[in-house]
Amino acid sequence: MAKKKNITISYILIYKLYTGMGYVCKFFFKIFSPKKLSAEREVSDLNLLLFSGIKGGTMLKAVLMSVYNTWERVPHVTICTDGTPKEVEVGSVVSLQNGTQDPGLCANPACDAACDAPAAVSACDARCKTSPTFDICMADCASGCHTFCGGQVAGRRYLDLAFAFTGIAANVCSDDASPAMSRLSAVVGIPKQILLRAPPSSPEMLVVRVERGGQRQECAPGSGYQLVNTDDGPAVQFAGPCLLQPDDIWDLRYLTEK
Numbered sequence: 001m002a003k004k005k006n007i008t009i010s011y012i013l014i015y016k017l018y019t020g021m022g023y024v025c026k027f028f029f030k031i032f033s034p035k036k037l038s039a040e041r042e043v044s045d046l047n048l049l050l051f052s053g054i055k056g057g058t059m060l061k062a063v064l065m066s067v068y069n070t071w072e073r074v075p076h077v078t079i080c081t082d083g084t085p086k087e088v089e090v091g092s093v094v095s096l097q098n099g100t101q102d103p104g105l106c107a108n109p110a111c112d113a114a115c116d117a118p119a120a121v122s123a124c125d126a127r128c129k130t131s132p133t134f135d136i137c138m139a140d141c142a143s144g145c146h147t148f149c150g151g152q153v154a155g156r157r158y159l160d161l162a163f164a165f166t167g168i169a170a171n172v173c174s175d176d177a178s179p180a181m182s183r184l185s186a187v188v189g190i191p192k193q194i195l196l197r198a199p200p201s202s203p204e205m206l207v208v209r210v211e212r213g214g215q216r217q218e219c220a221p222g223s224g225y226q227l228v229n230t231d232d233g234p235a236v237q238f239a240g241p242c243l244l245q246p247d248d249i250w251d252l253r254y255l256t257e258k
Contacts, residue, residue, distance in 0.1 A: 112146055
């Protein structure tokens with residue numbers, strides 16, 4: 001039987017105090033928040049895809065304000081909602097270490113090969129044929145082409161944002177980002193699997209729980225979940241009695257050597 005909480009005068013006063021502080025902070029946020037954001041911001045080539053439901057609306061507004069105020073360049077934003085109380089999801093196409101989900105400077109061998117192909121050399125030759133320093137111009141032209149093949153900056157902050165909302169990150173050096181974006185779109189509704197930031201140090205160090213109707217249940221490996229490998233890294237795939245249902249709350253805890 002649940003223990004009944006004792007309601008005292010001190011409890012009521014503290015509750016009223018914190019409630020009042022919340023309303024005061026909300027009031028000042030509305031007063032000092034800019035009514036109209038400046039459109040004179042540099043726009044990046046990044047496409048930011050957000051998924052939000054009814055309950056995620058307030059969080060979504062905070063995310064967009066944070067992105068606008070802290071990111072150096074404003075991304076293109078696409079917001080999708082199906083009207084359900086789903087939290088915000090974020091997808092980031094950034095520079096990752098090739099073959100990993102870690103931030104780093106990636107390389108694109110196919111792009112580098114195209115820069116050295118006869119067609120690219122001919123384009124540089126046409127551009128530099130009137131230059132008094134032909135050899136220097138050709139070297140600069142080839143270098144400029146290769147510069148745009150790989151990652152420019154390790155996408156650490158974008159990656160942290162994506163993982164903070166259990167989103168998906170794709171490598172900007174990949175020729176096709178649609179598989180990752182398709183996986184992100186699958187979160188609309190009830191997810192079937194949750195990505196892990198890194199592999200657990202051992203299967204025993206992974207604990208999977210699901211809270212349903214106020215009751216917490218432990219998910220056993222094999223019957224309640226499977227640890228699978230995906231293109232984005234290891235993931236917990238729910239199964240059997242732990243298949244997520246509406247209003248379920250999942251909890252993953254694990255140790256990693258990373």
